[in-house]
Each structure stands twice: as C-alpha cells, then as structure tokens.
Amino acid sequence: GAVVSQHPSRVIxxxxxxxxxxxxxxxxxxxxxxxxxxxxxxxxxxxxxxNEGSKATYEQGVEKDKFLINHASxxxxxxxxxxxxxxxxxxxxxSAFDSRTDTQYFGPGTRLTVL
Amino acid sequence: AQSVTQLDSQVPVFEEAPVELRCNYSxxxxxxxxxxxxxxxxxxxxLLKYLSGSTxxxxxxxxxxxxxxxxxxxxxxxxxxxxxxxxxxxCAVSDLSGGYQKVTFGTGTKLQVxx
Numbered sequence: 001g002a003v004v005s006q007h008p009s010r011v012i013x014x015x016x017x018x019x020x021x022x023x024x025x026x027x028x029x030x031x032x033x034x035x036x037x038x039x040x041x042x043x044x045x046x047x048x049x050x051n052e053g054s055k056a057t058y059e060q061g062v063e064k065d066k067f068l069i070n071h072a073s074x075x076x077x078x079x080x081x082x083x084x085x086x087x088x089x090x091x092x093x094x095s096a097f098d099s100r101t102d103t104q105y106f107g108p109g110t111r112l113t114v115l
Numbered sequence: 116a117q118s119v120t121q122l123d124s125q126v127p128v129f130e131e132a133p134v135e136l137r138c139n140y141s142x143x144x145x146x147x148x149x150x151x152x153x154x155x156x157x158x159x160x161x162l163l164k165y166l167s168g169s170t171x172x173x174x175x176x177x178x179x180x181x182x183x184x185x186x187x188x189x190x191x192x193x194x195x196x197x198x199x200x201x202x203x204x205x206c207a208v209s210d211l212s213g214g215y216q217k218v219t220f221g222t223g224t225k226l227q228v229x230x
Contacts, residue, residue: 006158032216043205043222044159093158097216102147102166104209104218106159 002028002098006107013084014115021079021110023094029074030096034104035067038091050077084114117142119208121221128196129229136191136224138180138206148189149207149218150180159205165189176200201228 003026013019023033031052036044048069049057056069066088068080077096081088091111095104120139128134140146147166151159163174170182180191189206206221 004158034218043220046217049217091156095159095218102216103149103161103164104216105161106151108158109156111156 002026002096002101002103002105004094004096004105004107006094006110008110009108010111010113012113012115015085016083018080018082019084019112021081021092021094021112023077023079023096023107025075025096025098025105028096028098028100030077030098031074032097033071033077034095034097035069035077035079036093036095038093038109044093047079081112084112086114088112089114117144117146117208117210117219119206119219119221121206121224123224124222125225125227127227127229130198131195133194134192134196134200134226136204136206136226138189138191138221140187140189140206140208142208142210144210146208146210147216148180148182149209150174150178150189150191151205151207151220152176153203153205153223155202162191162204196226196228198228198230200226202226 005024007022033050035047047062050069050071052071071077093109095106149164150162163172165172165182173179203223205223207218209216209218
C-alpha cells in the first residue's frame with residue numbers, strides 16, 4: 001500500500017512551547033490529509049481535515065488556534081501544537097487520502113509528551 | 116451520520132485457533148468498510164477493505180472479512196492465529212462526503228494470542 005511518514009516519532013517539550021509535527025505522503029499526492037489524536041487504550045479521535053491550499057476543517061471541540069494545520073503541498077501537512085500543556089500529551093496520528101484507491105493510509109504516529 | 120460498534124474490547128485466543136472479531140455499523144448511505152491493525156506505539160496498518168463487488172474480502176496476513184448488508188456487519192476472521200497477530204484491531208466505516216473521505220472508527224478490539 002501507499003506510504004505515509006510522520007516526523008518526529010517522539011517529542012518531549014516544556015509546557016508553553018510549540019511543537020510542529022510533519023506528515024508526508026511518500027509515493028502519492030494527497031489533496032486531503034487527516035489528523036487524529038489517540039488517548040491510551042482508546043480509539044482514534046478525528047481532530048481536523050487538512051485540505052491542500054485551503055483552510056483546515058476542525059471537528060467540534062478542537063481549538064483551531066491551539067492546533068494549527070497547514071497543508072502547503074500535495075505531499076505535506078503539518079500540525080503545530082501551540083503553547084503546549086501537559087494535557088496535550090498524546091499520540092498524534094496523521095493519514096492521507098489516496099484517491100486512486102479511495103483509502104486512507106496512516107502515518108506511524110508521533111508521541112508528544114509535555115512536561 | 117455513521118457509527119461503528121465493536122462489541123468485544125478484548126478477545127483472547129490460543130495460538131493456531133480460529134478467531135472472529137465482530138464489527139457492526141450504521142449509516143444512512145452506502146459505505147466503505149475497513150479493518151486496520153495497530154501494534155503498540157505504532158500507526159494503523161490497513162488489513163483489508165470493502166468498497167464494492169464481492170462481499171468476501173481477503174486481506175494481508177491471512178485475514179478476511181465478509182460484508183453483510185442485511186445484518187450491517189463486517190466481521191473479521193482468521194482460521195489460525197499466530198503470536199504475531201497480537202495487536203489492536205479497528206473497524207472503520209466511511210462514505211464520500213464533500214469530495215473527500217471521512218472515516219469513523221470503532222473503539223477497537225484487542226486480540227491476545229495465547230501460546
């Protein structure tokens with residue numbers, strides 16, 4: 001299947017700092033990418049849909065100003081957690097929609113720990 | 116709106132025994148159905164998908180699933196499990212809305228293969 005990468009795989013930061021996570025589709029172009037958050041032993045929660053060249057669509061309850069999403073090219077979307085707090089610690093997973101197969105392919109995830 | 120129900124949060128099974136992981140969905144429109152597997156601290160890997168055509172879908176690692184429209188089910192099966200199949204399995208459903216694919220996940224089933 002198609003390959004999606006995420007960077008970094010793990011990040012530890014201090015409270016109040018900002019963290020940027022990159023999501024790349026390596027062998028296909030994705031006009032739509034998704035960002036999920038997964039709490040321990042729970043399912044994935046969709047945070048936002050990232051559309052290339054336009055503003056992201058956020059799910060209800062997700063703060064737009066806190067979780068900044070940029071989809072500047074057909075292979076790259078970034079999620080920036082601004083002014084991170086310990087409660088933002090989580091596993092963040094991105095996915096990219098491959099229109100050739102009508103399937104979402106997922107990145108390996110980023111473990112964020114805010115001290 | 117669409118939803119996915121995975122009734123079993125954990126399924127223990129002995130090695131080389133068969134297993135079935137249950138998934139039921141609800142949707143007002145035609146849907147696509149997926150099974151993903153997640154190993155600890157990793158992203159999701161696509162096991163198999165149903166988009167159209169034959170209701171019996173074969174995936175990777177010897178898994179298969181059958182789409183049953185009348186029962187709104189998409190149960191995952193494997194005739195003989197291995198230790199390496201120990202992981203969390205997520206059923207997911209999507210429709211094409213607004214030109215992109217939005218996926219709703221079930222709560223996951225943890226498969227524990229016992230040696």
